[in-house]
Amino acid sequence: xxxFMPLSDALAENLHDGDKVAFEGFTHLIPHxxxxxxxxxxxxxxxLFRLTPDIIYDxxxxxxxxxxxxxxxxxxxxxxxxxxxxDAIENAWPNAIEIREHSHAALANAYEAGAAGLxxxxxxxxxxxxxxxxxxxxxxxxxxxxxxxLAAVRAVRPDLAVIHAQKADRKGNVLIEGIVGVQKEAVLAxxxxxxxxxxxxDELDTHPNACVxxxxxxxxxxxxxxGAHPSYAHGYYNRDNAFYLEWDKVSSDRxxxxxxxxxxxxxxxxxxxxxxxxxxxxxx
Amino acid sequence: MSDFTASEMMTIAASRALSNEDVCxxxxxxxxxxxxVARLTHAxxxxxxxxxxxxxxxxxxxxxxxxxxxxxETAVTTVPVTEMFRYWLQGGRITIGFLGAAQxxxxxxxxxxxxxxxxxxxVRLPGGGGAPEIAxxxxxxxxxxxxxxxxxxxxxxxxxxxxxxxxGSAREDIGLTTKGPTLLLTxxxxxxxxxxxxxxxxxxxxxxxxxxxMADTVGWDIRYAEHVEETAPxxxxxxxxxxxxxxxxxxxxxxxxxxxxxx
Numbered sequence: 001x002x003x004f005m006p007l008s009d010a011l012a013e014n015l016h017d018g019d020k021v022a023f024e025g026f027t028h029l030i031p032h033x034x035x036x037x038x039x040x041x042x043x044x045x046x047x048l049f050r051l052t053p054d055i056i057y058d059x060x061x062x063x064x065x066x067x068x069x070x071x072x073x074x075x076x077x078x079x080x081x082x083x084x085x086x087d088a089i090e091n092a093w094p095n096a097i098e099i100r101e102h103s104h105a106a107l108a109n110a111y112e113a114g115a116a117g118l119x120x121x122x123x124x125x126x127x128x129x130x131x132x133x134x135x136x137x138x139x140x141x142x143x144x145x146x147x148x149x150l151a152a153v154r155a156v157r158p159d160l161a162v163i164h165a166q167k168a169d170r171k172g173n174v175l176i177e178g179i180v181g182v183q184k185e186a187v188l189a190x191x192x193x194x195x196x197x198x199x200x201x202d203e204l205d206t207h208p209n210a211c212v213x214x215x216x217x218x219x220x221x222x223x224x225x226x227g228a229h230p231s232y233a234h235g236y237y238n239r240d241n242a243f244y245l246e247w248d249k250v251s252s253d254r255x256x257x258x259x260x261x262x263x264x265x266x267x268x269x270x271x272x273x274x275x276x277x278x279x280x281x282x283x284x
Numbered sequence: 285m286s287d288f289t290a291s292e293m294m295t296i297a298a299s300r301a302l303s304n305e306d307v308c309x310x311x312x313x314x315x316x317x318x319x320x321v322a323r324l325t326h327a328x329x330x331x332x333x334x335x336x337x338x339x340x341x342x343x344x345x346x347x348x349x350x351x352x353x354x355x356x357e358t359a360v361t362t363v364p365v366t367e368m369f370r371y372w373l374q375g376g377r378i379t380i381g382f383l384g385a386a387q388x389x390x391x392x393x394x395x396x397x398x399x400x401x402x403x404x405x406x407v408r409l410p411g412g413g414g415a416p417e418i419a420x421x422x423x424x425x426x427x428x429x430x431x432x433x434x435x436x437x438x439x440x441x442x443x444x445x446x447x448x449x450x451x452g453s454a455r456e457d458i459g460l461t462t463k464g465p466t467l468l469l470t471x472x473x474x475x476x477x478x479x480x481x482x483x484x485x486x487x488x489x490x491x492x493x494x495x496x497x498m499a500d501t502v503g504w505d506i507r508y509a510e511h512v513e514e515t516a517p518x519x520x521x522x523x524x525x526x527x528x529x530x531x532x533x534x535x536x537x538x539x540x541x542x543x544x545x546x547x
Contacts, residue, residue: 026336026365027351051365052413075410077349078312086408101397104335105369105417112366124374128446128458129416134402149459178356179336182365211364232353241348241537 002172002195002218007270010194010220011037015046018067019159022049022111022190023056026181027077028234031164032056033227033270034196039063040266049158051107051182052077055230055247058084059265061097062257068098070156072107076251079244083251093254100135106153111182113155114189125151161190164228165213166235167204168197172215175204178234180211187213196224198236226273229280237280288518290471291430292526293490295321296518298382298428298469307331308380309373309418312350314428315382317529318469320346324525333378335414337363346533369414373421381422383415384429387440390483390504391454392427392447392465394419395440402442412444419445424463431470431501438504448482472497474515478507488513 005013015021015038023031023038035056038046045067048057053071060066062084074082087093102110109121122141132138137154163183165176174195176183187193195218204212230240230247250260288296298318302308304327310319312334320343323330331340336351340360347355356362363372372378386409387395396415400406419425425447429435447465448454455464465484468475474488486498487509498506518526 027349028336028353028356071411073411073413074408075413077351078347081408081410089408090405101411103412103416104365104414105373108366108369112370123370124421125417127420127460128443128449128454129412130397130402130443131412131416178353179338179351179362180364181336181351184364185366234353234356239348239352241352244348245537 002215007222018045020047021160022158022186023162024186028179029164030231033224058082064094070100072102072104110156111185114157115185158190161186161193164196172221174213176211194220196227226277229276237277294471304329311383337368345536379423381418381425394445397442397444415445424466426467428469436502451482488515490515
């Protein structure tokens with residue numbers, strides 16, 4: 001059964017310097033509150049996995065938490081570039097980071113292979129593309145039945161997966177609804193998993209094929225209302241698109257970024273997230 | 285006919301290329317606007333798919349990201365991202381991939397990864413995301429982007445997504461069985477690949493566009509079709525739909541209270 005505990009304890013117990021960690025979420029249900037806690041705890045040398053390293057990885061990289069990033073699309077979705085990540089790649093600020101770049105198809109397959117306990121994933125991809133020349137974890141294999149040459153990528157097996165979900169029941173069974181991304185795969189591929197949820201309920205009250213992670217696949221559940229802000233939680237609150245536009249300015253300058261992080265992350269706790277989504281709750 | 289901007293002409297020309305029967309994998313930005321204008325005008329039954337796993341989506345406002353809640357709420361179904369890429373894209377279910385680009389060459393090869401050298405880039409761009417496999421697994425690929433010397437280059441710095449390589453039979457030579465880029469829609473013109481060489485050829489110039497303007501915005505010697513047509517200007521109906529869509533989108537993305545107000 002999953003343990004319920006405060007977010008700060010969950011991160012302190014499960015995330016260590018140098019760990020491989022995936023804070024997953026595909027535009028939806030991004031675990032912002034948990035990432036901020038990792039920043040407050042001053043984690044260093046992390047190997048970060050994520051299909052879409054958006055604002056939270058921009059923040060973690062800018063605060064010096066990361067040594068390597070494994071990713072497939074490093075943008076501020078719909079807005080532009082990730083300016084802190086760019087600064088790290090182009091100018092080694094605040095420290096140099098290594099990158100291992102994939103396509104979405106490749107990294108999604110790599111998570112699935114991790115969840116399936118396989119060493120690698122095989123798929124039809126990367127034909128004619130340059131990424132295999134710069135990422136040593138992209139190879140090819142020949143199908144033993146048809147002779148077709150297929151792409152192979154190393155499975156993703158993080159030490160820790162961190163995701164945000166709508167709700168858990170009192171045992172710690174977790175329900176994810178809406179755009180489910182690769183979160184189930186990330187949790188099942190990882191050695192440990194932390195899930196932050198909007199609320200805990202008596203019954204998940206769902207349908208038989210819903211995306212549910214049984215309590216024994218999750219190590220820790222933390223209740224963090226609004227914990228996905230500025231991304232969204234389907235059925236709870238909307239995406240704060242204005243914040244994503246604002247981040248482009250905040251992240252454009254090192255000093256502005258540091259001031260923002262001091263005020264909004266280092267000086268705060270995860271309890272501020274509930275307030276941040278108050279105005280984003282529609283007439284659900 | 286009312287006045288229209290080059291950007292509106294580009295979106296509307298792109299929307300006209302789509303039909304009711306298409307199953308279209310939609311890239312964010314310009315492709316997303318074009319695909320939704322098509323759905324709101326002549327192709328109401330087109331199936332739009334975004335890489336977040338939303339299949340058959342009918343958003344009222346343009347999403348800011350490929351995973352806005354609006355896309356999921358209005359979709360026929362939403363599948364995991366793993367399934368999206370394995371079953372639906374790799375499985376060959378998608379007829380058209382609609383992509384944008386940062387850099388494009390005359391053979392439809394796309395760079396959205398880096399400007400400069402990969403390990404020491406001058407500009408680090410977001411990267412490929414879904415595009416490398418969209419470009420190889422969709423039945424055919426449409427590309428839409430504005431023309432500029434910076435974007436339309438003789439040689440791209442990085443092959444993010446393979447188009448027609450060095451031209452001719454390059455796709456077949458590396459084992460690709462899909463058509464690749466078959467249409468390029470810009471703010472100035474409509475381009476199609478030459479059947480043999482696969483070099484993009486300007487087949488239609490938008491109203492008022494000159495060959496000087498074309499030469500000033502493209503980094504290679506442009507080939508023109510034998511009979512270059514003039515693109516039909518946007519109709520009142522097309523412009524109305526596009527402008528309404530942009531107005532709804534702007535209002536929705538402006539402030540917290542209005543963000544994705546459909547929830």
